[in-house]
Amino acid sequence: MEENLNYNNPEEEEGIDIMALVRQLWDGKKTVIIWTVVFMVLGLVAALTMKRQYSVSTVMVPQMNSRSNSSLSSLASLAGFDLGMNTSGGGDLSPLVYPQIVGSVPYRLELLYTPLHYEKADTAVSMYTYAKEYTKPTVMGTILKYTIGLPGVILGAIRKEKPEEEIPVAAAEGDDALKPIVLSKDEARMLKVIGQNVSLNVDKKEGYITLTVNGSEPVQTAELALKAQQLLQSEVTRFRTEKAQNQLDYIQARYNEIKAEAERYQSALATVRDRSQEMTTTRSRIEQERLQSKYNVANSIYAEMAKQLEQAKMQVKRDTPVLTVIQPVTVPRQPANSRAKKLVIWTFLGFVIGCGIVLVKGYMPKIKEMFAAPKEEASE
Numbered sequence: 250m251e252e253n254l255n256y257n258n259p260e261e262e263e264g265i266d267i268m269a270l271v272r273q274l275w276d277g278k279k280t281v282i283i284w285t286v287v288f289m290v291l292g293l294v295a296a297l298t299m300k301r302q303y304s305v306s307t308v309m310v311p312q313m314n315s316r317s318n319s320s321l322s323s324l325a326s327l328a329g330f331d332l333g334m335n336t337s338g339g340g341d342l343s344p345l346v347y348p349q350i351v352g353s354v355p356y357r358l359e360l361l362y363t364p365l366h367y368e369k370a371d372t373a374v375s376m377y378t379y380a381k382e383y384t385k386p387t388v389m390g391t392i393l394k395y396t397i398g399l400p401g402v403i404l405g406a407i408r409k410e411k412p413e414e415e416i417p418v419a420a421a422e423g424d425d426a427l428k429p430i431v432l433s434k435d436e437a438r439m440l441k442v443i444g445q446n447v448s449l450n451v452d453k454k455e456g457y458i459t460l461t462v463n464g465s466e467p468v469q470t471a472e473l474a475l476k477a478q479q480l481l482q483s484e485v486t487r488f489r490t491e492k493a494q495n496q497l498d499y500i501q502a503r504y505n506e507i508k509a510e511a512e513r514y515q516s517a518l519a520t521v522r523d524r525s526q527e528m529t530t531t532r533s534r535i536e537q538e539r540l541q542s543k544y545n546v547a548n549s550i551y552a553e554m555a556k557q558l559e560q561a562k563m564q565v566k567r568d569t570p571v572l573t574v575i576q577p578v579t580v581p582r583q584p585a586n587s588r589a590k591k592l593v594i595w596t597f598l599g600f601v602i603g604c605g606i607v608l609v610k611g612y613m614p615k616i617k618e619m620f621a622a623p624k625e626e627a628s629e
Contacts, residue, residue, distance in 0.1 A: 270608065277607030281600065288599020295595060296588035304585035305474040306461045308576035311344045311485075342489050342570070344451050344458055350484050351449040351460075351477070354430055357440045360447065363476045365469045376473075377439060447477055457575065463585065471580040482572050489570050497561040504554040511551045514544035 274281065350356055364373035369383045432440070446463040462477055464470030518540040521533065 274604060274607055277603075277610065280607050281603035284603030284606065285596060285599040288602070289592070289596045291599075292592040292595020296591045299586065299588060299591060300465060301584045302463055302465065302586045303467050303470040303581040304461065304463050305470050305578055305581055306459055306576065307474060307478055307574065307578045308457055308459050309478070309572040309574050310457045311347075312571040312573055342485060345453075347451060347458060347481065347485065348449045350481065350488075351447060352444060354432070354440065356480060356484060357443045357447070358430075358436070359480055360443055360473065360477060361436065361439055363473070365472045365476075367469055368466055376443075377436070380439060381435070447473075449481070458572075467580050467582070471578055474578045478572075478574075478578060485570050485572070490565050493561070493565045493567075497558075497565050500554065500558050500561045504551075504558050507547060507551045507554050511544065511547035514540055514547050518544050 361377050362375045364375055365379075366373050367379055367383065370379065374383075448461050450459045450461070452458070460474065460478055460481065462470055462474035464473055518537065521537045521540055
């Protein structure tokens with residue numbers, strides 16, 4: 250019997266007595282209720298002062314050309330397969346690059362300064378203007394600033410941060426020279442906010458992309474999502490057709506030159522012919538033949554350039570990618586964040602903290618005994 254008791258004692262010591270925990274929580278129910286009520290009040294304040302957030306999602310399918318192996322390989326990679334083809338030399342822009350376009354600074358700057366309609370503004374204003382002139386700090390934001398963020402406020406007052414200085418940029422030669430993008434502190438801060446509110450997800454298996462935009466108002470969010478969608482289409486088109494567009498611009502310029510030259514020869518030939526009707530001389534006949542020859546050459550080049558121009562235009566249209574919209578942008582009716590959910594989360598957090606405090610108080614004597622026992626054995 251003694252051996253069985255000794256065998257069972259360790260299990261009893263290691264096991265958790267659920268009923269003892271329940272009795273301990275019941276005895277400390279006052280503490281649990283106090284903490285729950287306190288966090289419920291905080292959750293109510295947080296829910297009432299919470300900024301409403303709306304979300305808009307649009308689903309698109311990139312339609313790419315299948316006229317080359319590189320395009321076929323791009324489509325295969327989008328579907329999750331690898332055909333082993335080298336696409337580095339192809340002209341197609343993989344949809345896997347689209348999130349990088351959405352996260353680029355020029356893309357976000359374009360969204361930052363896009364006029365949008367807000368309830369507080371009489372006319373459409375950009376997000377930058379709205380944040381600078383119309384946005385006021387919330388009650389919860391002020392409380393957090395002077396409670397949790399109080400050390401930062403004190404440090405800022407001690408340092409007396411200097412006003413923002415303009416970063417000098419060396420003047421580049423020529424208007425077409427590359428220049429770095431210089432952002433102010435406010436612009437850099439707001440670009441981070443846009444990066445958090447505008448995201449693009451590429452589904453490699455199904456072959457579609459989802460653009461998600463979050464905003465503070467329904468109409469403003471929908472307009473921002475529509476602008477983000479249009480800007481993505483234009484940026485993808487610009488990257489995809491850059492080579493063909495440069496070729497078209499070159500042919501167009503050459504076409505205009507040849508056309509002007511042919512018209513000039515045609516006018517000069519007409520003048521010589523009108524003059525030769527009154528008197529016919531060998532000199533006038535030679536001049537007429539010379540102009541006729543130049544006009545024929547210019548006219549043949551003009552006809553050939555016209556064909557090349559049409560081919561270049563067709564090439565640009567052929568290379569222009571299309572984003573087929575499956576789910577269009579719609580104005581959201583309900584906010585994405587819920588005040589009731591926030592209140593429940595805060596209340597549950599208070600309940601958990603209250604239970605934790607009660608349980609820790611109950612186990613404190615045992616913990617003290619555990620640390621006191623080795624000391625007593627060491628002293629003996």
